[in-house]
Amino acid sequence: MIQDQAREVLELLVQRVERVVVGKKKEIELAVIAMLYGGHILLEDVPGVGKTLLVRTLAACVGGSFGRIQFTSDLQPADVTGVTVYQPLTGSLEFRPGPIHAHIVLADEINRAAPRTQSALLEAMEERKVTVDGVTRELPQPFLLLATQNPLEYEGTYRLPEAQLDRFLMRLSLGYPKPEQEVExxxxxxxxxxxxxxxxxxxxxxxxxxxxRMVLVDERIKEYLVSVADASRRHPKLALGISPRGTLCWMGAAQAMAYYRGRSYVIPDDVKEVAEAVLAHRIVLKPDAGFAGMTSPQMVAELVKQADVPLFHRASGGAS
Incomplete structure (x- = not known):
């Protein structure tokens, strides 16, 4: 049974962040759910809508260390991971950790750095460790990377490779606030x-x-996840479908959503609620689909809608 105390703490966390980031409760909840699973977040949107503010506020509400990396075109990998420095007085080598060695790390404008520097994050995101001068060092636990990114059509940006995109649990977009929210x-x-x-x-x-990770996932839910992933790999409008890592992340995010809602089991609504955030950045549309106006979120919605949703009897604790 999920303890009520945990749910109260999570709700308080969302409320505290919402006091600063106005009108974005859904995105804040998804960020908290990603943290519960231990996944990383990519915030992609135009400048000035509060991406960095959301990350900094979330970090302030979570005890532990905070690191910030301002990505620029001249940023080097050592500026991210750290560097070994020779100490002439003692004749020894001293490791000076970079900002990646923190519980919550803000990678601001990640697509402004060159691919070589972006790749320095891959080991940290996947294995929660970094290797400098042949020595591997563990990162603090829990470790959460929240990266912000401006749209690719802006000048001075570099495209994130698919291998790196796939390591982000979620991609979120805040969008412009409503007029009444902006007044507030x-x-x-x-x-x-x-x-x-x-x-x-x-x-x-x-x-x-x-x-x-102990939240129950019924076999029929797992089959539903795999059916959507398999359909994406065979879809005529997709050049790249959902990877097995994507399916695992989707299930984990659904478990975190169920936990956040106070349940010890996953229902289809949990799966659907996190689908766009988890899957949209993992698929690649074929050029003709893009020219026709199709977007990745629309494709995810189509795939989820076409799959047969598992049904459960109320006596088993599930929902139809």
Missing amino acids: MLSRMQNPGVEPKPVILPEEIRLMQRQV
Whole structure:
């Protein structure tokens, strides 16, 4: 049974972030769900809509260390992972860790760095460790990377390779606020509240992450996930379908969603609710589909809609 205390803490976390980031509760909840699973997030949107503010506020509400990397065209891999420095007084080598050695790391404008520097994140994202001068060092646990990215049509940006995109659990887009929400933002600027304080500790997050992996996933749910992934690999409008890593991430995000909702089992609604955020950046449309106006989120919605949704009897704890 999921403890009520954990749900109360998570709801408080969302509320604290929502006080600063106005009108984006769904995106905040998805960010918290990604943290519960232990996955990384790519925030992709135009400048000035609050991507960096969301990351910094979430980090302020989570106890633990915080690192920020401002990606630029001249950033080197050592600026991310750290560097070994020779100490002449002692004749020894001293490792000076880079900003990646933190519980929550903001990779700001990640697509402004050259591919060589972007690749320095791959080992950290996948294995939670970095190798510098032949020595492998573990990163703090839990480790969460939140990267922001401007659209590719902006000048001075580099395309993220598919191998790196696939390592992000979710891709989120904040979008412009509604007029009434923007008015509220202006009012809050005149009357700023107190700075957000931590409401959850790294040790508590690790405990919750272990509990998330214990959330029950029925075999019919697993078959449903695989059927959608398999259909994407054979779809005539897709050049690249959902990878097995994508299917695993989709199931994990659904487990985290069920945990966040206070359940110890996954229902189809959990799967559908996280589908776009988890899958849209993992597929590649063929050129003719893009020219026809099809988008990745639309394709994900089509794939999910076409698959047969498993049905459950109420007595078994599931939902239709």
